[in-house]
Amino acid sequence: MTNPAIAANGLRKSYGDKVVLDGVDLHVPEGTVFSLLGPNGAGKTTAVKILSTLISPDPASGEIRVGGHDLAAEPQAIRAKIGVTGQFSAVDGLITGEENMLLMAALHHLPKRDGRRVTAELLERFDLVDAAKKPASTYSGGMKRRLDIAMTLVGDPRIIFLDEPTTGLDPRSRHNMWQIIRELVTGGVTVFLTTQYLEEADQLADRIAVLNDGRIAAQGTSEELKRLIPGGHVRIRFSDPTAYRSAASALREVTRDDEALALQIPSDGTQRDLRSILDRLHSAGVEADELTVHTPDLDDVFFALTGGTAAVPDQTKEVVG
Structure with a gap:
């Protein structure tokens, strides 16, 4: 470590x-x-x-x-x-970019030669060479x-x-x-x-x-x-109504969209979870036309942890610290 x-x-x-x-x-x-x-x-x-x-x-x-x-x-x-x-x-907007850098070098007690060398290197590194002689206010x-x-x-x-x-x-x-x-x-x-x-x-x-x-x-x-935030899911869409009904029977905890021939299954998006879903479809002899994984983003995490509307499950405490 x-x-x-x-x-x-x-x-x-x-x-x-x-x-x-x-x-x-x-x-x-x-x-x-x-x-x-x-x-x-x-x-x-x-x-x-x-x-x-x-x-x-x-x-x-x-x-x-x-x-x-x-x-x-x-x-x-x-x-x-x-x-x-x-x-x-x-x-400091009243002096040039180069002068700002040299002032900082002086504050670090660098010898003048070293200060100019470091200034030149950093101005080039940050693509400020062309503007180096212009007031920073510009x-x-x-x-x-x-x-x-x-x-x-x-x-x-x-x-x-x-x-x-x-x-x-x-x-x-x-x-x-x-x-x-x-x-x-x-x-x-x-x-x-x-x-x-x-x-x-x-x-x-x-x-x-x-x-x-x-x-x-x-x-x-x-x-x-x-992964702390609930709401992750897999969405599976079918073009064949028979395959759609067979998949709905084979999978657990599905939310059906009969009009779109789509199923939504709660999932944490991990490889193990996806493999489990696909294995159940395979065992039922069903092939999906489209599979998409939806996971919460940091916005969801932020709002849930700082007083938003989304709820954070108890396992949050396990990763605190």
């Missing part, structure tokens, strides 16, 4: 009587993307600020380690290993976000916190940002991602945690979370 890039036990944070984080446990392996989802006000940004040493957790919190260092005892060592791109751009939203992440990478961090990095970007810029994140992880960087876009977490994250009312409602891979 890889060492955890981030490990938090019983993370707590309150402001007066307002409890923001109420005993949150997190475990993020090195070189992976971990996505923290939750509605506005759930505590996502607070978690990022604590883990990136910007604010302190409550004294009642358990041990928190980032990059192998204890948060309480070694905050400076953690800062040397991390980079943070917040919800709001850190780009950049598009996607360009500013690329510059923001390029600035974050000046110090060569091994753990990067991205707090809603694609909010407000158009679909093309969002997909470009996804590619950048994938490349970072391929290079061994760990990415802690918060996002309002469920598709983004589905596309990028190795593991996902859903935060609600200051607690982790569930966490796991995207597919594990989707």
Whole structure:
């Protein structure tokens, strides 16, 4: 097993009587993307600020380690290993993209020669060479976000916190940002991602945690979370009415659509479940004309876990933690 890039036990944070984080446990392996989802006000940004040493957790919190260092005892060592791109751009629009990069290099105490080399490499990597001499205020939203992440990478961090990095970007810029994140992880960087876009977490994250009312409602891979939600089914359609009736007799718990000659069977979409359905059809000597698998998506998971109308079965508790 890889060492955890981030490990938090019983993370707590309150402001007066307002409890923001109420005993949150997190475990993020090195070189992976971990996505923290939750509605506005759930505590996502607070978690990022604590883990990136910007604010302190409550004294009642358990041990928190980032990059192998204890948060309480070694905050400076953690800062040397991390980079943070917040919800709001850190780009200074009054100076050029290149000057923003050089300023960041100076803040990292890089020698001037190294600072210029790193700046040139990152501007090329993020396709900003042509715009490097222009004021950052003239950049598009996607360009500013690329510059923001390029600035974050000046110090060569091994753990990067991205707090809603694609909010407000158009679909093309969002997909470009996804590619950048994938490349970072391929290079061994760990990415802690918060996002309002469920598709983004589905596309990028190795593991996902859903935060609600200051607690982790569930966490796991995207597919594990989707299997928590009822409603998955297989739909089988026939052109022959006789085959349709035979299949309805052979299969259990079917919902019939006599007009469309279609059957709907509850299913979790696993290979074992599909094989069972097909074996029963084969035993009955029936061949379907069309078979489609329908599974819940992360939207269904999100709404069910954060107070939507869909119900989450009891086995949710088995994957929490």
